Amino acid sequence: MIREFGFIDFMYLLAAARWTVALSGVAFLGGGLVGLLVALMRVTPLAPVRWLATIYVQAVQGTPLLAWLFLFYFGLPLVGLVVNPWIAAATAFAIYAGAFLGDIWRGALAAIPRTQWEAGASLGLSFLDQLRYIIMPQAVRIAIPPTVGFLVQLIKNTSLAAAIGFVELTREAQITNASTFRPMTVFVIVAAIYFAMCFPLTQWSRYLEQRLHVAR
Amino acid sequence: MGYRFNFRDVFAQQDFLLEGLVLTLQLSFVAMALGLLVGVTGAALRLYGPRPVRAVVATYVEAIRNTPLLVQLFLVFFGLPSLGIRLDATTASIIALTVNLGAYATEIVRAGLQAIPRAQIEAGVSLGLSRLQVFRYIVLMPALRVMYPALASQFILLMLATSVVSQISAPDLFHTASIIQSRTFRDFEVYIVVAALYLALALAFRLAFAGLYQVAFARR
Amino acid sequence: MSLVELSHVVKRFGTNTVLDDVSMTVAPGEIIAVIGRSGSGKSTMLRCINGLEPIQDGRILFDGAVVNDPQTDLRALRQRVGIVFQSYNLFPHLSVEKNITLAPRVVKNMSESEARELAREVLRKVGLEEKIGAYPDQLSGGQQQRVAIARSLAMRPQLMLFDEITSALDPELTGEVLKVLEAMAGDGMTMLLVTHEIGFAKRVASRVVFMHQGRIWEEGTAAETLSAPRTQELETFLSAVLH
Numbered sequence: 001m002i003r004e005f006g007f008i009d010f011m012y013l014l015a016a017a018r019w020t021v022a023l024s025g026v027a028f029l030g031g032g033l034v035g036l037l038v039a040l041m042r043v044t045p046l047a048p049v050r051w052l053a054t055i056y057v058q059a060v061q062g063t064p065l066l067a068w069l070f071l072f073y074f075g076l077p078l079v080g081l082v083v084n085p086w087i088a089a090a091t092a093f094a095i096y097a098g099a100f101l102g103d104i105w106r107g108a109l110a111a112i113p114r115t116q117w118e119a120g121a122s123l124g125l126s127f128l129d130q131l132r133y134i135i136m137p138q139a140v141r142i143a144i145p146p147t148v149g150f151l152v153q154l155i156k157n158t159s160l161a162a163a164i165g166f167v168e169l170t171r172e173a174q175i176t177n178a179s180t181f182r183p184m185t186v187f188v189i190v191a192a193i194y195f196a197m198c199f200p201l202t203q204w205s206r207y208l209e210q211r212l213h214v215a216r
Numbered sequence: 217m218g219y220r221f222n223f224r225d226v227f228a229q230q231d232f233l234l235e236g237l238v239l240t241l242q243l244s245f246v247a248m249a250l251g252l253l254v255g256v257t258g259a260a261l262r263l264y265g266p267r268p269v270r271a272v273v274a275t276y277v278e279a280i281r282n283t284p285l286l287v288q289l290f291l292v293f294f295g296l297p298s299l300g301i302r303l304d305a306t307t308a309s310i311i312a313l314t315v316n317l318g319a320y321a322t323e324i325v326r327a328g329l330q331a332i333p334r335a336q337i338e339a340g341v342s343l344g345l346s347r348l349q350v351f352r353y354i355v356l357m358p359a360l361r362v363m364y365p366a367l368a369s370q371f372i373l374l375m376l377a378t379s380v381v382s383q384i385s386a387p388d389l390f391h392t393a394s395i396i397q398s399r400t401f402r403d404f405e406v407y408i409v410v411a412a413l414y415l416a417l418a419l420a421f422r423l424a425f426a427g428l429y430q431v432a433f434a435r436r
Numbered sequence: 437m438s439l440v441e442l443s444h445v446v447k448r449f450g451t452n453t454v455l456d457d458v459s460m461t462v463a464p465g466e467i468i469a470v471i472g473r474s475g476s477g478k479s480t481m482l483r484c485i486n487g488l489e490p491i492q493d494g495r496i497l498f499d500g501a502v503v504n505d506p507q508t509d510l511r512a513l514r515q516r517v518g519i520v521f522q523s524y525n526l527f528p529h530l531s532v533e534k535n536i537t538l539a540p541r542v543v544k545n546m547s548e549s550e551a552r553e554l555a556r557e558v559l560r561k562v563g564l565e566e567k568i569g570a571y572p573d574q575l576s577g578g579q580q581q582r583v584a585i586a587r588s589l590a591m592r593p594q595l596m597l598f599d600e601i602t603s604a605l606d607p608e609l610t611g612e613v614l615k616v617l618e619a620m621a622g623d624g625m626t627m628l629l630v631t632h633e634i635g636f637a638k639r640v641a642s643r644v645v646f647m648h649q650g651r652i653w654e655e656g657t658a659a660e661t662l663s664a665p666r667t668q669e670l671e672t673f674l675s676a677v678l679h
Binding site for chain 1 (some may be wrong): 376
């Protein structure tokens with residue numbers, strides 16, 4: 001059933017991009033929560049907690065994201081959950097993004113001089129209060145540019161969810177290509193849509209980075 | 217819960233796993249070598265080339281870095297044949313991976329070269345060294361040292377990213393998983409084993425890069 | 437009764453012994469200048485007193501509480517011991533006012549208006565009331581250090597520790613900081629200060645402690661110790677510092 005690639009196909013692709021955005025958003029939120037926990041675990045004074053977080057980050061950063069997608073896609077049914085690309089993809093992406101964001105944010109926390117912690121401790125602030133009032137506000141400024149940069153990675157990587165049948169932009173492209181057989185047209189358009197989503201973020205991240213360096 | 221793991225069936229397919237592993241390593245090494253070549257060339261053109269060439273390189277870097285590798289792979293494997301260029305899955309994979317890594321490597325090498333302060337180069341020039349000598353004796357090693365960690369982690373990311381070639385059925389380690397899965401129906405176990413193999417590879421790469429760093433840059 | 441008491445304190449970093457059997461006492465109202473070469477252990481001793489550095493042997497008492505006992509509530513103790521650092525360590529993201537009011541608000545649950553009044557009061561003491569709305573990077577080094585002193589004072593400490601607080605300052609800025617210290621001395625504050633300002637020590641300190649190779653090498657009244665050193669090491673040190 002090969003038909004011509006028309007304007008309607010372009011609109012379908014554009015519409016599918018909203019699932020790319022949605023999955024990116026869910027992944028960023030889930031990953032953000034996991035990442036925050038990981039970053040905090042890695043600066044606690046308790047060594048075993050730090051190790052646990054480090055092992056987690058190393059394990060995720062040492063395996064392909066595709067593997068996590070398939071592990072959850074095939075693994076979740078084993079614990080009694082229905083096979084659902086949404087749940088599998090959201091979980092896998094939260095795990096994946098959590099490790100990378102956790103690492104980025106730990107770096108930002110570590111970039112704050114030890115003397116700032118000491119100054120807080122000397123005033124009688126608790127560990128959590130030092131973190132909340134002194135370290136975090138300063139670390140956030142450092143963390144924002146690389147976080148935006150990672151968001152670009154995340155958006156691009158949601159394309160891998162196509163492999164487990166999650167219909168987002170890339171999967172829709174495969175479907176459109178199968179029925180119109182215009183691969184060059186379809187994939188160039190899809191690449192352009194990704195570019196339109198990612199490039200502004202890349203530029204923004206760069207701008208924030210420069211501003212940070214000028215500021216201090 | 218009640219699930220009984222069975223890894224024996226998976227390990228019985230070790231020949232497949234090994235074949236996949238070998239292709240994954242081949243893809244990684246070839247793409248690293250070619251990607252680095254593209255990166256060095258790209259960085260040189262980006263910094264010292266004529267203005268239009270610089271713009272072309274910049275466009276290449278931005279285009280690649282802001283689109284998914286999977287889409288790039290599809291363009292090469294499915295798109296090029298419609299222009300009359302027919303490629304097998306492995307060749308298409310090597311091209312896509314090289315083009316992808318090349319863009320990242322260009323940025324890393326450029327940043328490394330730019331990290332050398334102008335004063336260093338001026339000091340060399342004022343000692344009467346030629347431009348080539350300045351590059352060889354003053355710029356090269358410090359620049360390499362700056363870019364090495366970034367390149368090493370980019371290489372590891374690339375090795376892991378080679379898994380996407382399974383999506384065009386190139387018989388890499390990840391693709392063997394789906395073959396073994398269809399033979400044993402042990403889908404969960406297969407992906408655990410494959411994930412563990414990638415993790416082992418990543419650790420081995422990291423150790424190798426750290427060792428290489430010691431050899432190349434220690435006590436200098 | 438003494439406010440601080442160190443007995444046979446030993447502090448090591450790895451195999452490097454930084455404090456070697458140090459014993460001394462600080463009575464309420466005393467102003468003690470600790471002098472000595474860099475690496476003689478004077479800053480470390482200060483940091484041990486408010487528990488920033490753990491010690492390997494001996495005992496440190498503050499107002500009857502054992503500082504190096506894991507059971508001791510270090511947070512409560514630190515509220516009563518102020519410390520000012522060489523590098524000011526102001527919080528760069530907070531205004532002068534917030535730098536000062538953070539701990540009173542968070543640790544002592546002081547109301548905002550009360551804390552602001554307190555900030556004004558301590559800033560007046562260091563002569564910087566008009567800088568209450570400024571940010572640290574808008575201040576000179578001397579002004580930042582005075583704000584750091586005000587920040588400590590806002591906790592109403594019983595003891596103030598000063599760790600080479602003028603070492604990072606240009607000579608013309610050193611004077612304004614030392615003037616603040618002198619005023620505090622006049623108010624009867626108990627102070628332990630590590631310093632290279634021998635003239636200041638002579639003028640203000642009630643006692644001088646000379647540290648050398650991790651030990652208290654010589655101590656006595658400021659006038660005696662500084663004008664008539666008993667040991668060769670102190671004599672060498674003084675002539676090096678004074679010229």
